[in-house]
Amino acid sequence: MTTLSAPVTGLRARRLPKWAPWAVAAGSVLLSYLIVYAGGLLGGGIVLTAIASVVLYLFLLWLAARQIEGSRAARNRIASSLIYSAFILALLPLLSVAWTLVSKGIERMDGDFFSHSMNGITAFDANGGAYHAIIGTLEQAGIATLITVPLGVGAAIYIVEYGRGRLANIIRFFVDVMTGIPSIVAGLFILAFWVYVVYPLYSPDGKPGYSGFAASLALSVLMLPTITRSTEEMLRLVPDALREGSYALGIPKWKTIMRVVLPTALPGIVTGVMLAVARACGETAPVLLVAGGFNSINTNPVIGQQSSLAIYIWDQAGSASKYAPARAWAAALTLVLLVLILTIAAKLLARRSKLER
Template identity: 75%
Template sequence: MTTINPGVDLKARRLPSWAPVAVAVGAAAVAYLLFYSLEAFGGGLILTGVGAVLLFLVGLLALATVVEGSRAARNRIATSLIYAALTLALLPLVSVAATVVTKGLARLDGEFFTHSMNGITAFDEGGGAYHAIIGTLQQVGIATLITVPLGIAGAIYIVEYGRGRLATAIRFFVDVMTGIPSIVAGLFMLAFWVLIVTPVFNDGRAGYSGIAAALALSVLMLPTVTRSCEEMIRLVPAALREGAYALGVPKWKTIMRIVLPTALPGIVTGVMLAVARAAGETAPVLLVAGNSASINMNPFEGNQSSLAIYIYDQAALASKYGPPRAWAAALTLVGLVLTLTIAAKLLARRNKFAR
């Protein structure tokens, strides 16, 4: 029988919780003295930050090796690198969000949401983005109504019914369309809808319209929706399908009542990614919808603006009033996409399969 010596410590030695913080503070202080205060190697904040990270990793590795052993030390270094990569990835996002919020709030007022730029010159202080908000909502809304049913239907065919060369060809073309530049979609819709289809219903005259922009955006959204829905449907466990088939449920009803509700959260995420991309597109909308400073509630006739075009126009103005309006429109666009995403997520969570 094995006996345990009471004098032997069975618990592995661990660094105290404050040790990594102390090493980080010391590394920051040493890096500040070496690279910033004394301006060694050129100085600068970036070099100081890089030096602090390197000194922290070296110090933590040495301290953890002495106290915990080499294996635990390597684990700590790997964990620290993961957190460093996360921080590095979040820095641009946080910087962009902070810049948009701080600069966009300066011009975000009631007039901005209730007035257009009709009659407002580059050197006038007033004006708003009401016409651009209406255009973005109509164009993206119509594109979503067109794209979501087609994308989900295409994904269902590829996963549940498609076999052989046809399914492979559809998947290949979806992948190819995913990388198509937005300007190509705009040129295609300009040549097809504006110059060929519109003259048939407009006494032989070509004309810009919001529906043309919506169709161009749907070309960009369709591959994203199809691809994301395909991956989400593939993740549905086969046991759910087999259980429904064993109970005598038809395949189409299994897809509608079992597969799609189970994959709904992922499908919503893919749709919102496509919506966010479409809402921020400028080139295809400018090509087929033109631009307008006045309010146009009819997407089937006349030039129509969007928030992306509004931002482009206002940012390019040689006036002190243009950039604040551009930042306010950028904040409005971000807030609009964020609101739609949160609403879609909340609706998806109501699904009983997602709980």
């Protein structure tokens, strides 16, 4: 003999009205405000008021659902509310960061900021921009992407499609180790290898030198494990039935990978690449070590010091000028918008390629 966990009227279980959770939420916020914030219970404060609102909401919702729907439905509502609360809690920092960037960075988002460098700008000057830093970021991230994407995708293809035995395990192990390498270590490696050993070989004076290309190499070291691991996981998600169907038609393995496997996994691969690019654009320590930073415009990534938006933000945030914080916030907002634009463009390109096929 079975029993229902909720009271039944006729053939349908009783349910809370759709407006009931919203009413409970509004009542919980109001009571918490009156008791904790206005009443000063537990010291008051907006944070304690928010915590009290959530706890009170969960208790009142559970009580109402238990009386009307039964204990099982009440537990289900509490679990769903906890999931929604976790989502909102995770979303709040993102919204807070976005609001802070927009509210403080929009002040210097003008034509002068995007068309001038910091050459000749002193602490008493309100002008100056990040044109040189934007050029450096685009060149360094672009070169690093051109270097890393073929290597990372190729390594992932070998691991998934060809790799067997000890060699594949060794490659996978070193990729995992590289994932946890601090960025400063990548910068030191390129500093010791490229700046002090390779660069003097073709330098006119035979001396070590900073360059944007060295920064790209350091960023490539950081991007490679992310691209390799994300591409590997995306390739593993491609159903084996697609490969087997291609092989059954007599298509070679390499062509199956190029025409079937990679196009199927392309959206996930693009996501992994853009995550790596976003990390590379925000790195400061390795770029500062091997590119040096520069207040003037340098469009040559091979010779001479070069700046980036990350270095520009770091430099302006530590400046004693009263105009520097506005420039730092504007550069931070520019960096976020730049990564956002690149991500949207890459997504649209991948989607268009998929539709054309």
